[in-house]
Every structure is written in structure tokens, then in C-alpha cells.
Amino acid sequence: MPLTIRPVLSKRDRKTFVDLPFRLYRDDPNWVPPLKGEAQGLITPEKNGWFSHAKAQLFLAEEDGRVVGRISAHIDTLALTLPAEQGFGPGIGQWGLMEAEREDVFRALLDRAEGWLRDEGMVRALGPISMSIWEEPGLLVDGYDHPPTVMMGHAKPEYRGWIEAAGYEPAKQLFTYELDITQEFPPIVKRIIQSGERNPRIRVREVDKSRFEEEAAIILDILNDAWADNWGxxxxxxxxxxxxxxKLKPIVFNDLIRIAEVDGRPVAFMITLPDLNEAIRPLGGSLLPFGWLKLLRWLRAPKVRTMRVPLMGVRKDLQSSRMASQLAFMMIEYIRRASVEHYGASRGEIGWILEDNQGMRSIAETIESRVNKAYTIYRKAL
Known part of the structure; x- marks a missing residue:
């Protein structure tokens, strides 16, 4: 029977869409099966707040009665209002959640996604972005030999060639950095931290989870200021x-999230999360029959190998100052100590970091971390 591409229209279709990677990656030791309930929530408008300003169409590829591929095409109306130099802007649509058994299946899916975007008035496509830039942006292009950490993606090595053969070119690269957090930082970093500790204007504090909404509002205010000019x-x-x-409250721990204040004003933050992937990987995508109990026990007192830093930010008025890096080093060091002493961690991962974010890349390199994974977001005129 010929290959057919059809839209996802029902709850059953969404389940099929979510199930496909479990077959395609079943022999890949570095793929982490997501919890199926979470994966279905991502693509269900009633369960994902992103759909309040975005729309999407999912597609399935079928052949001989089997599903052999999937893709999403989507438009973020907020992204359309942004300056073009920041990556999005008017006429920019996106695609993501792509999986396919073969290149011809991928090309057929991509053609259908691009057609949907054109019909919606889009003139350029970015991908893969699954589905918000805050979820799993980019295609893994380096670092296939070890599993991703929480909120990072994995992919088959051949996908890169398929995308580039379809006429896409790199728009931006994202990097994650890893380091051995059982080792103390270089002497120069220690001196910078000690200098900050002697400065009476600086206070680096833990968050208070009992005031979750208030603390989250402080972090969000800094984030929106610090990241406002960033690509994407x-x-x-x-x-x-x-x-x-x-989603994140269960893996928020006071000593792993820090807010830096200068003269009593919150100016920087650093969020660190225990690698939830270490806990969910053995569950095979399901909390039944006893997976929920195992996960609950882990959440009460997590012991992990890896801690991930998904977000850091310093207010724009400090970003070009020496104090910005000083605050970053202080937060990193305090969280490093807590990670080792309280959670048994030995490895840290920082990112993602944009390829042209020289400030953050310099901080990562100064603490002797190295790039362990690279992701690429591609673009193409429609």
C-alpha cells in the first residue's frame, strides 16, 4: 500500500503519535522513554498552556497499516510579534516532534508540515522545535553516546542528513556543558567567590519553597529582563x-535554586534540577503498576548522578559588569556544594547555551566544563 500522510484528529491518534518513538528507539540504550501521560499532555490543547497563544497540526505517516512516522507543524502567535533578528518574527512557522523510519517518510511528512505552514501564511520554517522554545528546541547533532538530562532531547544520527538534504540550513546552535562537580573550581574562581563573600552589598540566598509563587514571580521578573534580547x-x-x-514543583529543592541580591534588589538567579530522567528511565513510560510509588520515593529524597542547570539569568543593567560573572560563580559554587553533600551528585550539566552567548560560554569554560551535547535549530524559506 502507498505511504499516506494524515492529520491527527482524535484522542486515539494522539496516543498513536506518542507511542511511535517507543518502537523506533527500543534498541537505543541512550533514549529515555518519557512518561506517556506527560507526552500526551504536551500535544493536547486543553492540557498545555502554550496553546493559549499557539496552534498546531500533528500528522502521522502510515504504510501497510503501520504508523511509520510523525511530525508537528505549529505557529506561535507571540513569536510572530518578535523582532526578526531574534530568530522569530512575522511569517515564521515551526515544526517539530519529528520521527520517521526512513528518509522518504521524513520528506513526505516535512512536505505536509511545510504545506500547512504555507496555507497559514508562513514564509519561513524553523525546526525542530518541540513545541515551545522552552521545551525541547533543536536537533541533537553531537553527543549521541550518553542519555539526555531532564528537559533535553535525543534523536537518531541520520536525522541531521535528512533535514539538510531537504534544503534546511543551521539557524542557531545550542550547547550543553558537563563537569565533574566533585572537584573544586580553579583558584581564580575561588578568589572571585571569596571577594563576593566579603562584599556587604551582595547576598546569595536559597529560595523558600513554602513561598513558591512569590519566589517564582521574582525569578520570572529577572528572567524576562535578562533574556529579553536573546535569540529565540x-x-x-x-x-x-x-x-x-x-511540573517542576516536585523537583524544586531550596538549596538547589539561588537568588542573588545586590543592595537588597534581586538581580540574578540560578535554577538547578536533579536529573529526573535517571528516575523515569527504568519506568518505560508508564507509572503503572508500581512506577508511581518508585517515583514518589525518589522525589522525597533524590539521589542522583547528575544535576542540570536549565536556567540562569542576570539583569541587563549588570550583564556587562564584573559583578555579573561574580554572582554567577557564587551561585554555581553554592549549588555545587549542596549537590554533592545533600544529593550525592558527581556530575553537572549546564545549558542549553546559545552558540553566541559568549558570557555564559566563558563562565562554563572557566569552571573547566566542556561541551557534551550540541543541538541545531534549522531554517528554510517556504
């Missing part, structure tokens, strides 16, 4: 903030 930045909306709070 799309402000989080209230529905998304609510969703993020629900």
Missing part, C-alpha cells in the same frame, strides 16, 4: 507559568 526568547504566559509550576 518568547515570554512565558500565565497559563504556561502555571503549567511549569505544576
Amino acid at each position: 526568547f518568547v515570554p512565558l504566559t500565565p497559563p504556561e507559568i502555571k503549567d511549569v509550576g505544576v
